[in-house]
Amino acid sequence: RRERFASLRDMDAVTKDGVRIELMINAGLREDVQALDLTGADGIGLFRTEFQFLVSATMPQRERQQRLYRDVLDAAGNRPVVFRTVDIGGDKSLPYMRAHAEQEENPAMGWRALRLALDRDGLMKAQARALLEAAAGRTLNVMFPLVAEPWEYEAARNIFVQQRKWLADRGKKLPNAIRYGVMLEVPALAEMLDILLPHLDFLSIGTNDLTQFLFAADRADPRLAERYDWLSPAVLRFLSRIIAQCDGTKVSVGVCGEMGGRPLEAMALIGMGLRRLSITPAGVGPVKAMIRSIDTRDLTPVVADLIRMGAQDARGQLTGWGEANGV
Ligand code: PEP
Numbered sequence: 001r002r003e004r005f006a007s008l009r010d011m012d013a014v015t016k017d018g019v020r021i022e023l024m025i026n027a028g029l030r031e032d033v034q035a036l037d038l039t040g041a042d043g044i045g046l047f048r049t050e051f052q053f054l055v056s057a058t059m060p061q062r063e064r065q066q067r068l069y070r071d072v073l074d075a076a077g078n079r080p081v082v083f084r085t086v087d088i089g090g091d092k093s094l095p096y097m098r099a100h101a102e103q104e105e106n107p108a109m110g111w112r113a114l115r116l117a118l119d120r121d122g123l124m125k126a127q128a129r130a131l132l133e134a135a136a137g138r139t140l141n142v143m144f145p146l147v148a149e150p151w152e153y154e155a156a157r158n159i160f161v162q163q164r165k166w167l168a169d170r171g172k173k174l175p176n177a178i179r180y181g182v183m184l185e186v187p188a189l190a191e192m193l194d195i196l197l198p199h200l201d202f203l204s205i206g207t208n209d210l211t212q213f214l215f216a217a218d219r220a221d222p223r224l225a226e227r228y229d230w231l232s233p234a235v236l237r238f239l240s241r242i243i244a245q246c247d248g249t250k251v252s253v254g255v256c257g258e259m260g261g262r263p264l265e266a267m268a269l270i271g272m273g274l275r276r277l278s279i280t281p282a283g284v285g286p287v288k289a290m291i292r293s294i295d296t297r298d299l300t301p302v303v304a305d306l307i308r309m310g311a312q313d314a315r316g317q318l319t320g321w322g323e324a325n326g327v
């Protein structure tokens, strides 16, 4: 099987009826970028910038951040890289950051990610400058984690706009273009998408946090790991509404959570109209093999039916369709 996947490396992720799926990988360390060449992925759809903070003994200063981002962009060449600003807190706390050392009752829902970055805006400003400088002469794709309200996105983007102006005023080389995105991880934001979409370039659905909040089930608790299913109508209906809302706008929508790395779940996402996935590198081969064996004209009505049955039946139905179609 591994050889079969390796032979797919240089083949496009395209369905039998010619639908091209953008298949990207999630990464976080310099070494992870090798996976681009190994898998033949189209780019990095989620670069988790907090990894550098997590593996450092002290707060990484702006120069160190910039060096990492530039190395990653160099290694990616003309393949796009989406940098996610720091998602610190929750399960990812920093021992050297005193303000964050205190225990929270519910860290996943606590002072983390963009919430922390907007309050400690020195951190965000330094990261914005590092990203803008690293992407000089190229396109910078940046997205913000755990946005719950449109104003948080506006505030985060403003920091980038200000830092860009600071560099421009000093005659520094700037990115050719900046594309701004938001991670949809908090259900409340889905209720305000119409307010947000006109201001966005792309949306990336983080299904790890999103389903944690949708089911009120801690993603890190092994006792809950098997209890809720990504093929539940709750998830499928929720996601299909978001995908439909982005359709016909200029906002491109993708999924960057673990759900997209599993062939059956990825098949459901494609059946709902999703065309961009960012997944764990190990998933690229199996997911690409699935993509190349499906016809979306047959799949779409099958997936449309899944929202009217329980997760168990949906899983059975989709597995059966896959087997009958040589997936
Ligand atoms: C997610 O929440 O789905 C996601 C991709 O981000 P992380 O796993 O880093 O929280």
Ligand code: MG
Pocket (backbone or CB within 6 Å): 145, 185, 206, 208, 209
């Ligand atoms: Mg997340």
